[in-house]
Amino acid sequence: MAGSHTLAETESQITSRLSHMTLDFEAMAVTSNLFRAASAVRNHFERNVLAESGLSWTAFVVMWVTWIWEPAETRDIAEESGISKATLTGVLKTLEKMGLAERSRSDADGRLVLVNLTEKGHKLMETLFPAFNRQEIEISSLIPAADRANFADMLRLLTNYTQDQAK
Amino acid sequence: MAGSHTLAETESQITSRLSHMTLDFEAMAVTSNLFRAASAVRNHFERNVLAESGLSWTAFVVMWVTWIWEPAETRDIAEESGISKATLTGVLKTLEKMGLAERSRSDADGRLVLVNLTEKGHKLMETLFPAFNRQEIEISSLIPAADRANFADMLRLLTNYTQDQAK
DNA sequence: TCGAGATTGTTCGGATACGAATAATCTCAG
DNA sequence: CTGAGATTATTCGTATCCGAACAATCTCGA
Numbered sequence: 001m002a003g004s005h006t007l008a009e010t011e012s013q014i015t016s017r018l019s020h021m022t023l024d025f026e027a028m029a030v031t032s033n034l035f036r037a038a039s040a041v042r043n044h045f046e047r048n049v050l051a052e053s054g055l056s057w058t059a060f061v062v063m064w065v066t067w068i069w070e071p072a073e074t075r076d077i078a079e080e081s082g083i084s085k086a087t088l089t090g091v092l093k094t095l096e097k098m099g100l101a102e103r104s105r106s107d108a109d110g111r112l113v114l115v116n117l118t119e120k121g122h123k124l125m126e127t128l129f130p131a132f133n134r135q136e137i138e139i140s141s142l143i144p145a146a147d148r149a150n151f152a153d154m155l156r157l158l159t160n161y162t163q164d165q166a167k
Numbered sequence: 168m169a170g171s172h173t174l175a176e177t178e179s180q181i182t183s184r185l186s187h188m189t190l191d192f193e194a195m196a197v198t199s200n201l202f203r204a205a206s207a208v209r210n211h212f213e214r215n216v217l218a219e220s221g222l223s224w225t226a227f228v229v230m231w232v233t234w235i236w237e238p239a240e241t242r243d244i245a246e247e248s249g250i251s252k253a254t255l256t257g258v259l260k261t262l263e264k265m266g267l268a269e270r271s272r273s274d275a276d277g278r279l280v281l282v283n284l285t286e287k288g289h290k291l292m293e294t295l296f297p298a299f300n301r302q303e304i305e306i307s308s309l310i311p312a313a314d315r316a317n318f319a320d321m322l323r324l325l326t327n328y329t330q331d332q333a334k
Numbered sequence: 335t336c337g338a339g340a341t342t343g344t345t346c347g348g349a350t351a352c353g354a355a356t357a358a359t360c361t362c363a364g
Numbered sequence: 365c366t367g368a369g370a371t372t373a374t375t376c377g378t379a380t381c382c383g384a385a386c387a388a389t390c391t392c393g394a
Contacts, residue, residue: 004243010235017235024300026315030307031208033322035224036249038205041198043382044329057202058350068177068184075372076171082203087351089374094349110359111372133191140197142324147317148193154318155200157309162211210352223379242342254381256344261379278342278389 034158041139049135053128054098058083060132062091063117066101067125071114073106082159100124201325208306216302220295221265225250227299229258230284233268234292238281240273249326267291 005013011025042057050060058081065080066072078088092115095101100121106112117125143151172180178192209224217227225248232247233239245255259282262268267288273279284292310318 004246005236013235018296021297024304024307026319027300027303027307029319030310030315030322031212031303032228033319033326034201034208035205035228037322037325038202039249039381040326040329041201044332045198046382047333056349061199061202068180069172073372079171082206083350084352085373086353086375090350109372112359113373129185130188133194136194136198137191139325139329140191140194142328143197143321147321148197150314151318151321152193152196152200154310154314155197155204158204158306159200159207161309162207162306165211166214206351213352225380240342250380251382252343253345253383257380276342276390280343 044139045132045135049128049132053124055128056091058087059091059095060128062088063095063100063121063125064129066115066117067122067129070116072116074103074113074115077115095121211306212299212302216295216299220291222295223258225254226258226262227295229255230262230267230288230292231296233282233284234289234296237283239283241270241280241282244282262288 014023014025045060046057050057055063061081062077062083065077069076069080074088074092075085078085081088083091092101092103096103099118101115101117104114104116106114140148181190181192212227213224217224222230228248229244229250232244236243236247241255241259242252245252248255250258259268259270263270266285268282268284271281271283273281307315
């Protein structure tokens, strides 16, 4: 756990405070660092790439998924973006308010809602996505090239397992 | 990106839609899967371990950090938990309301706030943490044992780099 | 001793996040 | 043809999340 204490200090304090318990430090390290890293990376992107266009990480991801698959169904966008449909409704409201996306009810099935980016949304993605990808390259270069694909695969293992458990 | 499309379908569609752009798929895979995995793991823990005691992931982490370092200063808790001080104020309000933690102003420095778990908070952690750690073991066992420590180290690289950039 | 600058925690506004409840729509078996 | 069951998106309530602004406190150099 990064923070005001070193890793050694942290493990030492944990051992001292919880000596009556069996702990798996390695297991703790996997989950706590996963969440810390994701949080830190999201904040980094929001501050350095997305702030200028007023987008949150999730708003960007939703625009990205829509850009790739449009016209996209909201149930698919939510799943591809890893957020609930309730959350997507709110994020799309924000994007519509910014004039970046538009929704319409499907002709084929009245339950479904389709989403497209607006022209303004397309223009934004043409410049924002390359900047975002450059930052992705910078960040991922911290991971040794030989480990990178494996790292992504291990992350997918975690996602797939926990999401399968939810079904 | 896990979702309603396979990885191959996704990369194919991206290539087809954005053929005018150079893309680094590997870089994209690192950041998008990092966030997806973290989100999925958090939801998994909230549903399967934390829901019963009404705690969110972050509320648990704050309790955990406080348990280890108490009496803990709020600036340190926020840093160790990877959240802002503004967020911590809100989370501590929630924990106080639940009777699980208490705050007091430091005698030594009037700017600082100290936090302790209450007796009820300690009791909860005595049973909740082992259950949480068991789930951590289950989740991390998805990562091959030989890769686990390295995986956590790579995550720390991402966190440290992005947080250093924020300073 | 004093004041500028720094640090701390809180409040505010607005965005994300989700489960549960709800209404609308579709499917399919009888 | 009809109704039960399933699926969809939205609303609601509540929690988290953060940056900016603010008030209180501390430090340190002049």
